Amino acid sequence: MLEMDYSPLILSLKVAAxxxxxxxxxxxxxxxxxxxxxxxxxxILEALFLLPLVLPPTVVGxxxxxxxxxxxxIGSWLLEWFDFQIVFTWIGAVIAxxxxxxxxxxxxxxxxxESLDERLSNAARTMxxxxxxxxxxxxxxxxxxxxxxxxVLSFARGLGEFGATLMLAGYIPGKTDTIPMAIxxxxxxxxxxxxxxxxxxxxxxxxxxxxxxNWWSKRNIRRFTRT
Amino acid sequence: MLHVNIHKQLAHYxxxxxxxxxxxxxxLVGPSGSGKTTxxxxxxxxxxxxxxxxxxxxxxxxxxxxxPLPARERQIGYLFQDYALxxxxxxxxxxxxxxxxxxxxxxxxxxxxxxxxxxxEHLLHKYPHQVSGGEKQRVGLARALAARPSVLLLxxxxxxxxxxxxxxxxxxxxxxxEMWKIxxxxxTHDLDEAERLGDRIIYLEQGQITDEQRKRQLISTx
Amino acid sequence: MKxxxxxxxxxILSALFVxxxxxxxxxxxxxxxxxxxAASLTDALEELKGPFEExxxxxxxxxxxxxxxxxxxxxxxGAPSDVFLSASTKDMNSMEEKGLIDNESRKVFAxxxxxxxxxxxxxxxxxSFEDIDLAAIAHLAVxxxxxxxxxxxxxxxxxxxxxxxxxxxxxxxxxxxxxxLTYVEMGNADAGVVYSSDAFMSDDVNVLAESNAAxxxxxxxxxxVVKDSKHQQAAQQFLDYVTSDAGMETLRKxxxx
Numbered sequence: 137m138l139e140m141d142y143s144p145l146i147l148s149l150k151v152a153a154x155x156x157x158x159x160x161x162x163x164x165x166x167x168x169x170x171x172x173x174x175x176x177x178x179x180i181l182e183a184l185f186l187l188p189l190v191l192p193p194t195v196v197g198x199x200x201x202x203x204x205x206x207x208x209x210i211g212s213w214l215l216e217w218f219d220f221q222i223v224f225t226w227i228g229a230v231i232a233x234x235x236x237x238x239x240x241x242x243x244x245x246x247x248x249x250e251s252l253d254e255r256l257s258n259a260a261r262t263m264x265x266x267x268x269x270x271x272x273x274x275x276x277x278x279x280x281x282x283x284x285x286x287x288v289l290s291f292a293r294g295l296g297e298f299g300a301t302l303m304l305a306g307y308i309p310g311k312t313d314t315i316p317m318a319i320x321x322x323x324x325x326x327x328x329x330x331x332x333x334x335x336x337x338x339x340x341x342x343x344x345x346x347x348x349x350n351w352w353s354k355r356n357i358r359r360f361t362r363t
Numbered sequence: 364m365l366h367v368n369i370h371k372q373l374a375h376y377x378x379x380x381x382x383x384x385x386x387x388x389x390x391l392v393g394p395s396g397s398g399k400t401t402x403x404x405x406x407x408x409x410x411x412x413x414x415x416x417x418x419x420x421x422x423x424x425x426x427x428x429x430x431p432l433p434a435r436e437r438q439i440g441y442l443f444q445d446y447a448l449x450x451x452x453x454x455x456x457x458x459x460x461x462x463x464x465x466x467x468x469x470x471x472x473x474x475x476x477x478x479x480x481x482x483x484e485h486l487l488h489k490y491p492h493q494v495s496g497g498e499k500q501r502v503g504l505a506r507a508l509a510a511r512p513s514v515l516l517l518x519x520x521x522x523x524x525x526x527x528x529x530x531x532x533x534x535x536x537x538x539x540x541e542m543w544k545i546x547x548x549x550x551t552h553d554l555d556e557a558e559r560l561g562d563r564i565i566y567l568e569q570g571q572i573t574d575e576q577r578k579r580q581l582i583s584t585x
Numbered sequence: 586m587k588x589x590x591x592x593x594x595x596x597i598l599s600a601l602f603v604x605x606x607x608x609x610x611x612x613x614x615x616x617x618x619x620x621x622x623a624a625s626l627t628d629a630l631e632e633l634k635g636p637f638e639e640x641x642x643x644x645x646x647x648x649x650x651x652x653x654x655x656x657x658x659x660x661x662x663g664a665p666s667d668v669f670l671s672a673s674t675k676d677m678n679s680m681e682e683k684g685l686i687d688n689e690s691r692k693v694f695a696x697x698x699x700x701x702x703x704x705x706x707x708x709x710x711x712x713s714f715e716d717i718d719l720a721a722i723a724h725l726a727v728x729x730x731x732x733x734x735x736x737x738x739x740x741x742x743x744x745x746x747x748x749x750x751x752x753x754x755x756x757x758x759x760x761x762x763x764x765x766l767t768y769v770e771m772g773n774a775d776a777g778v779v780y781s782s783d784a785f786m787s788d789d790v791n792v793l794a795e796s797n798a799a800x801x802x803x804x805x806x807x808x809x810v811v812k813d814s815k816h817q818q819a820a821q822q823f824l825d826y827v828t829s830d831a832g833m834e835t836l837r838k839x840x841x842x
Contacts, residue, residue, distance in 0.1 A: 207772040223773045224724050224757050255447040258409050261434040262441040263461025263510050273460075277451050306757035306768065307729060320760065324654050324732030 143310060144318040145337065151226060151314060152294035155233035159290045163241035164283060168275070171249040182246075189239040193299025200232060200304045226312050228305035233297045237290035244289065248282025249275065281353050288349045292342050365514055365546045368415040369405050371570075373398065378412075378570030388540055388547040390557040393567030399550040400444075403516045406548070407441050408434035419513055440512030444519045446503035448491040454502050455487040461510030470509065477505050480542070481535065497528040501535070508543065517549045521556065533559055614643070616819045619665055621649045621656040623672030623734070623806070624761050625697075625780055629839040630670075636835075637826050644819050652761045654732040660685060660811060667814040668823055670694070670806065673734035677807040686809040690821055694828045695806040695841040697780040699738055699796035704772040705789050711776070713794045715746055722755055726768040726777035729758040734804075735765070739778040741801035766790070780804070785840030806841075 166185075170178065188196050204211040204222040214220045222228045252275060260270045276283075298316035305312040307321065315334050322331035364385045371378045378398045382389070391399045404410045406417060408424060411431050417424040422438075425431045448457050458478075462470050478484045481501040486494055494502065500520060507515060520536070521529045537560065540547050551557055557564050566574040622630055627650050634646050649656070649666070657676040660666050661683065669686060671677045680686045701717070703709045709721055717725075728736025736758065743749040759765035762779050769777040770789040777790075784792050808827060810820040826832050 201767075201771055201773065205771050205773045221723075253447070255443050255445075256449060258407075258434070259441065259443055259447040259449075260460065261409070262407050262437070262439050263506070264435045264438070264463065265460070266435060274449060302760060303764075303767075306724075306726075307760065308757055321729055321732055321758075323658070324652060324729065324760070326654065326658060327731070 144313050144315045144334065147226060147229075147313065148295055148315040151229045151233055152291050155230045155237060155294045156287060156291045158230075158234055159237050159241045159294075160283075160287055163238060163286065163290075164245050167242050167245035168249055168271070171246050185242045186239045188236050189243075193236070193297075194303065196235060197232065197300035197303030200228075200235065200300055204228065204231060204304060223304055224306040224308060224312065226305065229297075229301045229312055229314060232300040232304045233294035236297050236300055237293040240289040240293055241286040244282050244286025245279070248279035248286075251282070252278055281356065285349060285353070288345050292345055295338065295341060364420055365406075366416065366418045367402070367406065368417070369402060369412040370414045371401065371405070371410075371412045373401065373570060376569045380567075380570065380572060382565060382572070384546050384548075384563070386544045386546055387562040388537075388549060388560055390549045390551060390561030390564045391567055392551060392554060392557045392564055395552065397567040398570040399567060400518055403441070403518055403548065403550060406437075406514065407439045407516060408432060408437050422513075438510070438513045440507035440510065440515040442500075442503045442507045442515070442517045442520050445523060446499050448499060448502060448506070450491050453488050453490055454483065454494065457491070457502060458506045458509050460506065463510075466511075470511070473511075474505070474509050477508060480538065481505055496523055496525075497532065500524060500532060504536075504539070508539070512545065514546045514548070515543070517547065519550055519552075522551070522553070529556075536560060615645060616643060616816050617645045617647055618667045618816060618819055618823055619647050619649060620668045620670065620823065621651070621660060621664075621666045621811075622668075622670040623653045623656070624650045624763055625672055625735070625783055626650070626670055626695075626806070628786055629782070629836050629841065632839070633827065633832060633835050636831065637823065640826070641819070641822055644822070646823070652733050654734075665813075666811045667816055667820040668808065669811055670808040670827070671734075672697075672804075672806055673737070674802070674805060674807055675737070676734070677809065680809070685812055687812050687814075687817070688809075690810040690824060691807055692809075692824070692828060693805045694808050694824075694832070695836050697782055697804040697806070697841055698798065699735070699742060699778055699801065699804070700781045700784045700792045701776060701778055701794040701796075702766075702769050702784050702787075702790040703776045703793055704769055705791055706772070707775065707791065709775060709793070711793045714742060714748075714796055714800070716794075717746075717748055717752075717776075719751055719755075722752075722775045724757050724768075724774040725752055725755050726757045726759055726765045726774035728762055728765055728778075729760060733759065733761055735762045735778070735780055738796075738801040738804055742778075742796050745800040780840070782840035 170181065201223065202208050206212065206215060206221065206223060211222055214222065222231060256274055256278070257270050260274050265273070296316055297314075298320060301314060302317060307313060307317050315338050319331050319334045319338070322328070322334065366383050368381045369378060378401065380398070380402060391402060393399055401410065405412050406424065408431060412425060414427040416426050419437070422432065423429070424437055449460065452460070458474065481504060483498060483501050483505065486498060486502065491499060491502070500523070521532050524532060533556065536547070549560055562578055564576040565572055620630070630648055638644060638646060653671040653673045653676045656669065657671070657680055660669060660680070669677070669680065677686070677691065681688055681691065701711060701714055711717055727739045728734070730736040730740040740749060743752060757768060757774055759768060762783050765777045765779050766783050766787055768774040770787060776793070781792070781795065784790055808824055810817060810824060814820050
């Protein structure tokens with residue numbers, strides 16, 4: 137067995153978990169708000185949300201550096217007021233991961249909310265339910281299969297994020313070395329055994345996640361789709 | 364008891380409706396697109412008229428230039444077309460959804476009675492997709508009445524049922540009305556059904572009342 | 586019988602035809618040379634391209650830039666390539682050991698030095714590598730030492746000066762020399778170590794100090810013709826051009842030595 141440093145695994149899980157949490161909360165909120173409404177510029181806004189999905193990772197990474205770099209718009213402000221630096225920290229990896237996985241969460245959530253029968257929410261309203269109660273007793277549980285798919289996709293995307301992360305978080309062994317970075321630099325330096333090890337880990341993770349979601353949704357689909 | 368005056372610009376015509384009713388069964392009849400459901404939705408607070416007045420007993424639901432009362436504060440029972448039961452909740456959870464926490468105890472007896480009258484006690488732990496069409500209709504009715512509404516709105520309540528079940532349900536509706544003594548507004552496009560159920564029938568076309576009929580043998584309560 | 590003869594004729598003819606096209610290459614047919622070159626050579630080689638193609642009619646150059654380690658791995662795994670221009674002797678040695686290059690053709694065509702750079706508007710004052718002030722630097726951008734040659738030379742240098750260990754926490758490892766440069770140009774790293782040729786090309790960095798050649802293995806750029814190349818002759822012509830006076834002058838223009 138290889139002498140292995142497992143810190144990339146811990147870091148990757150930490151980064152993906154935290155970014156998925158934010159992406160889920162914010163993505164669900166924004167998607168619920170936008171899906172229910174029609175307003176001027178809605179499709180432009182939605183295109184903007186989905187943009188990170190089609191941009192090359194290095195472009196996203198460069199954009200993030202412009203925003204969060206030491207001399208960036210937000211970065212310089214954070215540094216000045218809170219003495220807080222994002223670039224070259226694991227927080228940078230979280231931010232990169234949030235930006236690239238947000239479109240997946242938003243897309244899934246918006247589709248889930250749009251397919252809901254508005255009459256169910258209305259029925260709840262006539263029975264005295266507040267908007268908040270309508271959301272957490274009716275909308276959220278019924279949209280859950282779609283939301284879960286978005287959640288898992290976001291997590292998997294966060295786990296695999298490389299390009300933008302490398303630019304914003306840099307590669308600092310022990311601090312910002314996620315699994316994809318470990319793989320990249322292992323391949324680059326010809327450490328094929330190490331690379332294979334991490335590739336197996338990440339494939340196992342991604343595969344079992346998708347397998348589990350498919351199994352789960354097949355098992356529960358009846359309860360959620362039939363009336 | 365219920366005063367309705369609605370003016371609203373719709374896609375193809377302007378709706379202008381006015382009627383008053385007591386604790387009777389009012390049936391709205393008309394071709395599809397004549398504005399029947401819009402009237403129910405306006406009373407329930409799911410859509411709002413451009414102008415007019417909707418008052419139930421002492422509560423003003425809608426008055427031109429005032430902020431409309433939100434749907435959740437109107438105490439309306441609404442049986443939707445196809446019932447709109449919550450698919451992820453058991454029949455029991457569906458029925459209790461609209462009962463306020465503080466009213467749980469007081470409502471217990473009433474709901475047990477309601478379940479008996481409708482004959483659905485044995486369905487409590489089933490999910491909506493596990494019960495038949497007629498049973499769904501009864502669950503929807505129980506759910507609408509469980510929150511002790513001051514008005515009951517029914518949108519095509521029987522249209523999804525076969526002939527036999529439909530007859531049975533009509534009788535049930537009449538029986539429930541005897542018990543509850545609140546205004547029932549029923550929307551249908553079936554004339555026979557309207558005549559069987561209604562104390563009063565209002566005929567609608569293009570958002571206007573074209574005719575009104577009253578059953579002679581019944582005495583209006585207002 | 587007639588039919589049979591006809592079939593035999595067809596077979597013979599097609600065999601001849603295939604044979605012809607495989608062996609007798611027309612001399613004026615255009616050759617596309619694939620050059621795998623270290624990323625640090627990008628600008629110099631792009632400038633060489635025009636004059637070379639003008640001088641050698643019928644040869645077209647296509648560059649594939651990347652880190653030397655990655656290019657070596659690619660060639661080893663069968664990626665098509667005619668000439669390998671490496672920024673590291675180590676990668677070229679391993680290619681030679683594996684018999685992937687034409688040993689005869691191998692030669693050094695350029696050399697380089699390490700420089701310490703800082704963002705243009707930086708207030709940091711460091712006169713030489715020995716004076717690197719640990720307290721003044723939050724992040725020092727260097728190449729990843731295991732895979733990027735500039736990183737290996739940097740590591741050797743800093744080890745010689747006993748600075749490698751103390752700097753561990755502050756090192757940001759770039760995946761290639763351009764990335765190290767970007768980190769410094771945008772002011773995210775306080776300083777960085779790159780080749781003098783890279784610093785030479787950037788308007789957004791200041792060169793603070795140059796390394797002493799004794800601190801690290803010589804930074805030389807070996808080039809060679811790839812053994813599997815189908816255009817051995819043209820590949821050799823290109824390598825000769827790079828080491829000619831005209832080639833050397835262009836390289837010098839971009840900060841190489």
